Amino acid sequence: MTRPTVDRVLLPVATEDDAKRTCTALRPHLSEDGAEIIALYVVERRAGGPAAASIEQLEEHGRNTLATVEEAFDGSTVTVETEIRDGRDLVGTIFEAAKDGDVDCIAFVPRPKGRLVALLSGDPGWKLINETRYPVLVLPRPLDRE
16 A cells, blocks of 8 residues: 655644654655645734743744754755744634645644643644645654654
8 A cells, every 4th residue: 555645735833842753754644756845833922911932032942943844854855945924823824824835735743632621722733624625634643762
């Protein structure tokens, strides 16, 4: 059986560890001849409350996170574009980037959360799967021994 492959994928990432995990999980699903990744970091601007960090700190964190994606595919045939976007609605910002980037799919590794926490917090992964017009590739979390 052959594995399905994608040529142009939007890869939203939140942290350096998330980026490493997601790149490891995505690699086997990429087309071998010139796949393209748009790695996206969203600086989420929350309305009405104090920010946990300054915008400058969040953007620096984003640059470091996106550099992790670039490093993961360095020396391969995969082309990596990086983008930092601001947005009040995380999932809406991801969908906007998918549209602007004309991607084949959105790929991500769900972050571990209990069902109750996910339900109460409006889990972004759930929204990515259920409120999209784009194919979504939900990748399994790589095992630590891989």
